Amino acid sequence: MSPSTAVRPKVLVVGWDGVRDDVLRELRPSTIASIADNGRWWSTTQPDVDVAPTKTAVGWSSMLSGVWPDTHQVLSNEGEHHLFHRTPDMLTRAFCADPSIRTYGAASALIFGSEYGPGPLLGAGVRTLTWFDRREYPRGFADSDQLVIDDAERRLGEEDHDFSFVYFGETDSAAHDHGVGDEYFAAIGRQDERLARMVRAIESRPTFAEESWLVILTTDHGHLDGGGHGGGSWQERQTYVVAGFLGEAPTATTWADQAENIDIAPTAWAHLGVEPDRRWPCHGHSLLTH
Ligand SMILES: [Zn+2]
Numbered sequence: 001m002s003p004s005t006a007v008r009p010k011v012l013v014v015g016w017d018g019v020r021d022d023v024l025r026e027l028r029p030s031t032i033a034s035i036a037d038n039g040r041w042w043s044t045t046q047p048d049v050d051v052a053p054t055k056t057a058v059g060w061s062s063m064l065s066g067v068w069p070d071t072h073q074v075l076s077n078e079g080e081h082h083l084f085h086r087t088p089d090m091l092t093r094a095f096c097a098d099p100s101i102r103t104y105g106a107a108s109a110l111i112f113g114s115e116y117g118p119g120p121l122l123g124a125g126v127r128t129l130t131w132f133d134r135r136e137y138p139r140g141f142a143d144s145d146q147l148v149i150d151d152a153e154r155r156l157g158e159e160d161h162d163f164s165f166v167y168f169g170e171t172d173s174a175a176h177d178h179g180v181g182d183e184y185f186a187a188i189g190r191q192d193e194r195l196a197r198m199v200r201a202i203e204s205r206p207t208f209a210e211e212s213w214l215v216i217l218t219t220d221h222g223h224l225d226g227g228g229h230g231g232g233s234w235q236e237r238q239t240y241v242v243a244g245f246l247g248e249a250p251t252a253t254t255w256a257d258q259a260e261n262i263d264i265a266p267t268a269w270a271h272l273g274v275e276p277d278r279r280w281p282c283h284g285h286s287l288l289t290h
Contacts (some may be wrong), residue, residue: 007212011268013165016191017056018172018229020180020222021240027185029192031199032242035215039244042259046221046239049232057117059220064089064121066265066282079118090265092125093276094163101274102160106152107167108132108144128161141169149194157201163272168194179227202246213246214271216264243267243287256287263287
């Protein structure tokens with residue numbers, strides 16, 4: 001595309017709960033691999049466990065806010081004394097800085113859409129929020145993730161959201177129930193197929209040629225070989241960030257050599273061209289270095 005073409009920036013962040021970077025690199029499912037081929041795949045690590053227990057609410061709070069738990073103070077899935085209200089989620093901050101930015105979140109974990117623990121982590125600036133209570137479904141995330149992808153596929157293809165976060169939890173459940181083995185690998189494969197559905201929906205948009213879609217993929221923590229997390233082993237602390245453009249990358253795109261999960265929020269804001277209010281801290285840096 002020529003530099004004079006006015007393109008509309010779009011960002012999709014996809015969260016897969018409890019996916020180990022080493023396992024993902026070994027499996028290398030086709031959709032996430034193709035996004036990495038058009039961008040970068042960073043192995044990342046959660047901070048020491050005394051700063052960041054490898055718990056779900058902790059990991060997603062850090063990613064969504066761009067600060068580590070020493071600032072947001074979500075230190076467990078209970079999160080009784082946290083300060084997350086002082087470090088709102090990245091979609092809310094983008095919307096507050098520019099209300100023309102259309103924000104969309106979809107998830108079925110309790111922390112995102114209910115008062116459970118530190119929730120709801122997706123705040124008032126997530127203007128379209130699809131949330132299912134996974135407890136209402138017999139197979140939990142294995143069922144509710146299907147509802148999330150049906151919603152995301154439709155909305156990303158047919159509606160006009162600029163900044164989206166879509167979360168899937170089946171991978172974490174599979175590791176808890178069966179350890180890191182065949183069931184877990186199969187769940188990762190299903191997440192990749194869901195990612196493929198979103199990519200196809202986006203690339204089929206009638207306006208796709210005038211849009212610049214940055215897709216970012218990440219997780220909140222790893223798992224012990226036998227399943228389970230919360231401690232400070234390398235297996236539990238390992239995470240990843242994959243970022244890439246669908247279609248042609250903007251000219252002269254360069255990526256940072258190193259990444260942390262708190263870099264996702266400022267990367268999204270940089271691509272969207274939005275500067276959230278600085279009274280809300282962000283300690284990450286954009287991974288787009290052009
Ligand atoms: Zn988790």
